[in-house]
Amino acid sequence: xxxxxxxxxxxxxxxxxxxxxxxxxxxxxxxxxxxxxxxxxxxxxxxxxxxxxxxxxxxxxxxxxxxxxxxxxxxxxxxxxxxxxxxxxxxxxxxxxxxxxxxxxxxxxxxxxxxxxxxxxxxxxxxxxxxxxxxxxxxxxxxxxxxxxxxxxxxxxxxxxxxxxxxxx
Amino acid sequence: xxxxxxxxxxxxxxxxxxxxxxxxxxxxxxxxxxxxxxxxxxxxxxxxxxxxxxxxxxxxxxxxxxxxxxxxxxxxxxxxxxxxxxxxxxxxxxxxxxxxxxxxxxxxx
Numbered sequence: 001x002x003x004x005x006x007x008x009x010x011x012x013x014x015x016x017x018x019x020x021x022x023x024x025x026x027x028x029x030x031x032x033x034x035x036x037x038x039x040x041x042x043x044x045x046x047x048x049x050x051x052x053x054x055x056x057x058x059x060x061x062x063x064x065x066x067x068x069x070x071x072x073x074x075x076x077x078x079x080x081x082x083x084x085x086x087x088x089x090x091x092x093x094x095x096x097x098x099x100x101x102x103x104x105x106x107x108x109x110x111x112x113x114x115x116x117x118x119x120x121x122x123x124x125x126x127x128x129x130x131x132x133x134x135x136x137x138x139x140x141x142x143x144x145x146x147x148x149x150x151x152x153x154x155x156x157x158x159x160x161x162x163x164x165x166x167x168x169x
Numbered sequence: 170x171x172x173x174x175x176x177x178x179x180x181x182x183x184x185x186x187x188x189x190x191x192x193x194x195x196x197x198x199x200x201x202x203x204x205x206x207x208x209x210x211x212x213x214x215x216x217x218x219x220x221x222x223x224x225x226x227x228x229x230x231x232x233x234x235x236x237x238x239x240x241x242x243x244x245x246x247x248x249x250x251x252x253x254x255x256x257x258x259x260x261x262x263x264x265x266x267x268x269x270x271x272x273x274x275x276x277x278x
Contacts, residue, residue: 020233074243078188078215081207085195094204096264098271117247123206125254125272134272136203136254136264144269 011037066111066157070118077120084121084138095140099147101131101155108158115154122147178226185219188212201265202257210250214242 011034018033019025084092099116103109109131113124121138128134133151137143195208221239224230259275 017237020231020237023231023234070243074211074215077211081195081212082188082191082215085191085198085208085212090198092199092204093268094200094264095267095269096203096272097269113251114244114247117251118211118243121207123203123210123254124251125203125258128273134258136206138204138207140268 007041011041014040062157066115069157070115073115073118073120077118080120081138092138093140094136094138096125097135097137097140097144097147098128099133099135099151101127101133102152103131103155104159108155111158112151112154116151119150174226174228178223181219181223181226185216185223188216188219192216202262203254203264206250206254210246210253214246217242 014037015030015033018036019030022029022033084090101109101112103112109127113127113133116122116124116133116135122143123136124133125136126134135143135147137147189212192208192213195212196205199205199208218239221230221235221242225232225235258272259278261275264270264272
């Protein structure tokens with residue numbers, strides 16, 4: 001996608017977000033939204049462009065699967081942490097676990113960290129220079145058994161076949 | 170239809186408020202900053218999500234706006250939890266009663 005086309009798509013997305021947030025399709029409001037969107041694009045620092053590693057259809061399908069898993073994790077997470085908090089003895093075994101990210105791109109690293117943090121009982125505290133996640137777990141023994149395999153699955157979904165290989169530096 | 174939406178809104182308000190109260194209880198009961206962020210950042214977001222659903226069902230909020238707010242909440246909530254946890258680590262606040270701690274000492278300030 002050319003730079004101009006990408007900017008136009010981003011501008012349109014910002015304008016639509018503005019229209020949805022203000023809830024008005026009045027021409028004056030849309031004109032103001034167009035100006036605000038252009039201002040945001042002008043002031044925003046340049047974002048790194050990661051090459052698309054698969055076709056648009058496969059990428060959209062993977063994004064949908066990732067979003068569905070994320071939504072399910074958010075619901076499970078809310079319920080599980082609630083059950084722990086209201087339990088009279090609060091059966092937690094906290095600890096911090098080092099988990100190799102295996103991501104090859106900064107976007108994969110960031111989205112993996114986000115997905116781990118919405119996973120029930122897990123929270124990314126720090127990301128090491130070698131791409132290692134330091135994850136705080138409410139049940140460190142249970143998380144230690146599944147963390148590496150879960151991260152490899154997450155990375156493969158985000159970065160396509162071969163994801164989960166050499167770390168992003 | 171209106172009665173159904175009002176019923177949905179009442180359930181969402183009750184459950185959402187319940188989750189928000191649990192988030193505050195977790196903030197008080199859990200032992201350290203890292204554990205507390207699980208309650209505040211996750212259960213709290215879940216509670217607010219249900220309150221947003223209630224506001225849409227009652228017609229106080231447009232669905233498009235609610236979806237966008239939900240999206241921002243889901244994107245920003247975990248990022249905020251991570252930022253607070255990272256700040257606590259860099260300030261030298263270690264986890265209490267940790268069964269295991271793979272985290273290296275924080276970098277000098």
